[in-house]
Amino acid sequence: MKFIVESLTKNAPRLGALREIENRPNLVLETPMAMLYTRGGSIPHITNEVFKLLTQKSQIIQIPLVSTYNFEDVMSVYKGTIAEFVGMKECISCLTVQDPGDHTLPGYHVENSIPLWTRHGKVLISAKSYMNLVSLFKPDMYYLLSDGDTNISSPAKRIRKSVQNTIKYHKQCIDTHENLTGVKNSFMMGAIAGGYDLKARKECIDGICQNDSIGGYLIDGLHNNGPEVELLAADEINPVVVFVINNLQPTKLRAIHGCWNPVVILKLVQLGVDLFDTSYCYIVTERSCALTFTIDANGNDEKFELNLRQADFAEDFGPILPGCTCLACSKYSRAYIHYLVNVQELLGPVLLTIHNVHHYMRFFESIRQCIGNGTLSLLEEKVGNQFHSSKHVDQQDNVLASCERVDSADAFASAVLEMDRDNITASVSS
Amino acid sequence: MSSRHPLVFHVLAECKISKARVSKMILPHGEVDTPVFMPVGTQGTLKGLLTEQLDNLGVQIMLANTYHLGIKPGVEILKKAGGLHKFMNWNCALLTDSGGFQMVSLLKLAVITEKGVQFRSLNASKSEIVLTPEHSIEIQNVIGADIIMQLDDVVKTTSSDDKRIEEAMYRTTRWLDRCMQSHKRVEDQNIFPIVQGTLNTKLRSLSAKAHMKRDVRGFAIGGLSGGESKDEFWKMVNLSTDILPKNKPRYLMGVGFAIDLVVCTALGVDMYDCVFPTRTARFGCALVMTGQLNLKQKMYKTDLTPIDKDCDCSTCKTYTRSYLHHIATIHTVSCHLLTVHNVAFQLRLMRNIRESIKENKFVEFVQSFMVDLHPNKDYPNWVIDALQAVGIQLK
Numbered sequence: 001m002k003f004i005v006e007s008l009t010k011n012a013p014r015l016g017a018l019r020e021i022e023n024r025p026n027l028v029l030e031t032p033m034a035m036l037y038t039r040g041g042s043i044p045h046i047t048n049e050v051f052k053l054l055t056q057k058s059q060i061i062q063i064p065l066v067s068t069y070n071f072e073d074v075m076s077v078y079k080g081t082i083a084e085f086v087g088m089k090e091c092i093s094c095l096t097v098q099d100p101g102d103h104t105l106p107g108y109h110v111e112n113s114i115p116l117w118t119r120h121g122k123v124l125i126s127a128k129s130y131m132n133l134v135s136l137f138k139p140d141m142y143y144l145l146s147d148g149d150t151n152i153s154s155p156a157k158r159i160r161k162s163v164q165n166t167i168k169y170h171k172q173c174i175d176t177h178e179n180l181t182g183v184k185n186s187f188m189m190g191a192i193a194g195g196y197d198l199k200a201r202k203e204c205i206d207g208i209c210q211n212d213s214i215g216g217y218l219i220d221g222l223h224n225n226g227p228e229v230e231l232l233a234a235d236e237i238n239p240v241v242v243f244v245i246n247n248l249q250p251t252k253l254r255a256i257h258g259c260w261n262p263v264v265i266l267k268l269v270q271l272g273v274d275l276f277d278t279s280y281c282y283i284v285t286e287r288s289c290a291l292t293f294t295i296d297a298n299g300n301d302e303k304f305e306l307n308l309r310q311a312d313f314a315e316d317f318g319p320i321l322p323g324c325t326c327l328a329c330s331k332y333s334r335a336y337i338h339y340l341v342n343v344q345e346l347l348g349p350v351l352l353t354i355h356n357v358h359h360y361m362r363f364f365e366s367i368r369q370c371i372g373n374g375t376l377s378l379l380e381e382k383v384g385n386q387f388h389s390s391k392h393v394d395q396q397d398n399v400l401a402s403c404e405r406v407d408s409a410d411a412f413a414s415a416v417l418e419m420d421r422d423n424i425t426a427s428v429s430s
Numbered sequence: 431m432s433s434r435h436p437l438v439f440h441v442l443a444e445c446k447i448s449k450a451r452v453s454k455m456i457l458p459h460g461e462v463d464t465p466v467f468m469p470v471g472t473q474g475t476l477k478g479l480l481t482e483q484l485d486n487l488g489v490q491i492m493l494a495n496t497y498h499l500g501i502k503p504g505v506e507i508l509k510k511a512g513g514l515h516k517f518m519n520w521n522c523a524l525l526t527d528s529g530g531f532q533m534v535s536l537l538k539l540a541v542i543t544e545k546g547v548q549f550r551s552l553n554a555s556k557s558e559i560v561l562t563p564e565h566s567i568e569i570q571n572v573i574g575a576d577i578i579m580q581l582d583d584v585v586k587t588t589s590s591d592d593k594r595i596e597e598a599m600y601r602t603t604r605w606l607d608r609c610m611q612s613h614k615r616v617e618d619q620n621i622f623p624i625v626q627g628t629l630n631t632k633l634r635s636l637s638a639k640a641h642m643k644r645d646v647r648g649f650a651i652g653g654l655s656g657g658e659s660k661d662e663f664w665k666m667v668n669l670s671t672d673i674l675p676k677n678k679p680r681y682l683m684g685v686g687f688a689i690d691l692v693v694c695t696a697l698g699v700d701m702y703d704c705v706f707p708t709r710t711a712r713f714g715c716a717l718v719m720t721g722q723l724n725l726k727q728k729m730y731k732t733d734l735t736p737i738d739k740d741c742d743c744s745t746c747k748t749y750t751r752s753y754l755h756h757i758a759t760i761h762t763v764s765c766h767l768l769t770v771h772n773v774a775f776q777l778r779l780m781r782n783i784r785e786s787i788k789e790n791k792f793v794e795f796v797q798s799f800m801v802d803l804h805p806n807k808d809y810p811n812w813v814i815d816a817l818q819a820v821g822i823q824l825k
């Protein structure tokens with residue numbers, strides 16, 4: 001796999017593509033793009049059968065190790081790749097360490113290992129054990145192990161440590177990569193740590209950017225993942241991102257992960273970031289919302305998102321977003337989805353995910369188009385206006401609800417209990 | 431009788447030995463091949479599946495619950511939506527229950543009077559709410575299912591209060607008449623009466639015979655599958671199908687375990703429903719011909735085979751037991767995947783039953799099904815007895 005960028009700019013929006021993908025010679029994945037966020041290997045609420053109804057185009061699935069590390073035993077006997085194992089063989093896979101959709105607990109570092117907060121508690125991952133997992137999973141792309149446990153308020157000591165760790169893991173991973181069979185052709189990406197301290201960022205870049213086998217870089221250490229990332233403003237991250245991109249070779253792919261709101265995404269694209277993920281769709285879905293902002297630079301302003309839980313939609317038999325061609329909008333109504341989310345039926349989030357991911361993928365199509373014809377600033381203004389004018393009380397409520405909801409992990413397990421109650425009533429139906 | 435029949439029932443083939451038969455039931459929203467298993471979509475959705483997925487599975491008819499739908503979204507919204515079919519984007523057949531049974535079992539304070547099922551609401555108003563036969567039909571008319579159920583007077587199957595059973599049996603018939611009188615969509619919805627009488631042979635016969643005098647196009651066998659012994663259960667089913675006319679479908683309510691489906695089809699039942707296949711999916715269980723697999727168990731951790739290699743559902747074509755093991759009860763996707771498989775399992779079983787009847791090999795089918803399930807031939811006595819009653823000897 002190769003990343004080929006159209007213009008070797010630094011802090012400017014750019015078009016590029018991943019090409020020459022192994023076993024898929026004709027596939028071209030255009031950037032800027034968002035990888036499909038998964039948990040336990042599946043897009044939340046979406047089976048492979050439904051995925052094929054959602055899109056026919058090839059995509060990259062992002063596989064966070066946090067929710068898949070326990071596949072180790074089976075992957076050591078399974079012959080195929082991680083994408084095949086999780087039932088998504090149509091997709092390119094990309095292994096990441098942390099889960100952008102879920103808050104990563106800070107701290108608890110030990111020498112030579114990264115703490116992963118899994119469903120089964122804390123698991124320590126060293127460069128060696130990480131690379132072993134990489135060789136078992138055989139992803140098409142993967143990030144090298146890094147210590148991204150910093151945010152805007154991290155103390156200098158933690159920042160320094162994160163840079164030292166990241167440089168160390170980087171070297172250990174690369175040394176191992178050379179000796180690994182099976183992942184020789186994987187697209188390898190490094191991570192730049194250093195929080196909001198430019199000197200630390202420089203130190204990290206200098207420490208790791210001397211290897212041409214690295215295809216791209218993750219700007220790590222900006223946040224601790226989870227729904228709170230949506231609240232971060234572009235101004236706060238701007239200096240770090242500008243600085244890091246200026247110091248990276250322009251031929252390399254640049255990635256930033258997390259559930260950034262679309263306004264920040266556009267800012268990051270303006271600065272030259274190429275790769276994101278769809279964890280934002282996940283947190284929007286979990287708060288029963290649907291994205292409705294217009295992605296047309298010349299379109300009419302729309303409400304940024306709709307909270308379908310609200311009573312206003314109980315008798316609204318129109319689609320989530322008129323004109324949207326997704327399956328949810330072409331066949332199902334706002335009233336039905338409103339009803340489903342209110343009675344906690346699992347089909348509600350299925351339909352919301354179908355629409356939200358579809359809309360988000362079209363948002364990125366629009367971004368690429370606008371870069372192509374030089375109208376990205378118009379789109380940025382358009383999306384910004386819609387975002388800020390709907391920043392009234394319920395928008396805030398939505399966001400806060402989302403922080404609570406996703407943080408109270410394992411909504412499904414409790415939903416199972418919930419449904420059990422529901423089913424006891426149903427099982428006596430005759 | 432209306433000129434257009436909302437239910438046409440053609441018996442296509444009959445087993446030469448037992449009472450099993452294959453039929454085609456033509457309803458306003460499509461044809462249904464019977465014997466049929468109807469998956470239960472309690473709240474107007476089949477547990478997380480898109481109707482596109484139900485089409486892929488070949489589901490021809492599903493069940494929805496009047497009690498739940500009457501509370502939410504409620505009659506007004508269903509009316510505005512143009513009925514449940516449109517509301518949920520489902521173009522094939524639907525069946526609704528009367529809502530009575532759920533009221534009785536959910537609301538401990540419910541009292542049954544001649545008027546209907548009555549209870550005091552738990553909210554501040556403490557107002558009295560009554561579900562009458564008329565009200566149940568009114569809601570079901572709004573929902574718009576192809577087949578609707580009369581409100582029946584429910585008695586615990588294992589009750590030993592003969593006076594109460596008798597009262598309920600007669601009242602069920604009186605309520606049937608009230609239901610039929612208030613039914614406003616005779617042209618496109620079919621009311622099924624419910625044969626009651628719990629485990630009392632005499633009362634059940636009386637109930638069946640009384641209901642047969644009404645102008646109806648099918649019958650439900652109710653009051654079973656409620657904790658009675660299997661010996662009592664099959665005898666009541668057998669008695670009911672002996673009495674009920676051959677040219678109309680018979681629906682056995684709340685039955686859906688594979689072995690029950692096979693035995694009751696031999697006894698002449700055409701339609702079934704049960705929440706079990708979809709419910710057990712949520713707890714990580716997959717149905718197979720020999721029982722069910724609890725995929726949470728450690729033994730599946732590195733099992734790279736599909737749930738069932740002979741199953742052609744999208745889950746078995748794409749996913750391994752191992753993957754399902756890792757996500758079962760953790761991610762909603764596991765529930766969707768197992769629901770797809772379990773519904774596919776039920777439909778495949780019914781398809782195999784129908785094909786064997788058509789090919790005049792039903793007896794052999796039953797024999798080999800039972801051997802697969804009990805390789806040591808330690809068949810349950812009720813199965814031996816029930817099948818013997820319709821001339822099938824197990825090998």
Ligand SMILES: [Zn+2]
Binds near residue numbers: 321326327
């Ligand atoms: Zn849509």
Ligand SMILES: [Zn+2]
Binds near residue numbers: 744747770
């Ligand atoms: Zn299957």
